[in-house]
Amino acid sequence: MRQEGKIITYRELLAISAGENNEPLVDVRQYDPTIIAQYEKNDMLPYTGERIFVRDTVARKLARANKTLAKLSNGKFRLKVVYGYRHPDVQKKYFEQQRSKLRALHPSLTDEELDNLTHNFIAVPSVAGHPTGGAIDVTIVDEQGNELDMGTKIADFKDPEKIKTFAKGLTNKQKKNRRLLHDLLVAEGFAPFYGEWWHFSYGDREWACFYGKTKSIYSPVKFKVTQKQKKSSCGG
Secondary structure (H helix, E strand, O other): OOOOOOOOOOOHHOOOOOOOOOOOOOOOOOOOOEEOOOOOOOHHHHHOOOOOOHHHHHHHHHHHHHHHHHHHHHOOOOEHHHHHOOOOHHHHHHHHHHHHHHHHOOOOOOOHHOOOOOOOHOOOOOOOOHHOOOOEEEEOOOOOEEEOOOOOOOOOOOOOOOOOOOOOOOOHHHHHHHHHHHHHHHOOEEOOOOOOOOOOEEEOOOHHHHOOOOOOOOOOOOOOOOOOHHHHOOOO
16 A cells, blocks of 8 residues: 555556456445435536445445444445546547647646646546546545545535645544545545545556556546436435
8 A cells, every 4th residue: 555645647547558357337326325425516417417436346345334434434425426438539528628728838848747737637538536436536525425524525626726635724523534435445445645635546557556566447438328318316
């Protein structure tokens, strides 16, 4: 396992070979309908409707983590997933938009330097976790559905330093909540991305690099559900 708090770089991810076990994508609530699954963006609407998809093993691990969380909190807490699988075309769009902005700000950078810099904001599509179905954006909510205080909201990039998992200036409560989420998911074999407290993955290159493996389990896949599947929902 890597040093806690160290952010994995694009160059490190390039050293990981891409693997693919053809595991299916399933509804993130497939094995536990008490998990809250709610997009905060509508970018996946054309591909998956309002349903969040992940690889089958990821869904199973999340179900176990949610069960553990319920025990630890006497039934008061549960997981809330706001993002899972992202279509490669969406990832490419976000990456190219960010790259263009940074190119304008740093015209002297080489293409390689620009890719490395852009990756700090939006992952290079070839090594990104969300298009594999192995990455999730997740937090914890209480009995009323209120998100625990983590110091920032998910994807709040106003202060890049504050969204790091072990950022300075957090209250004891915020540190405790982040640690709870971190330890809960790491115990299930997820790899944390320390640049964003809410981002975890299993089976992608980030995960492989974090756990000292040379090859990922998953690679980016192009996935789109049918209109009938978009309308259906696991667990109501």
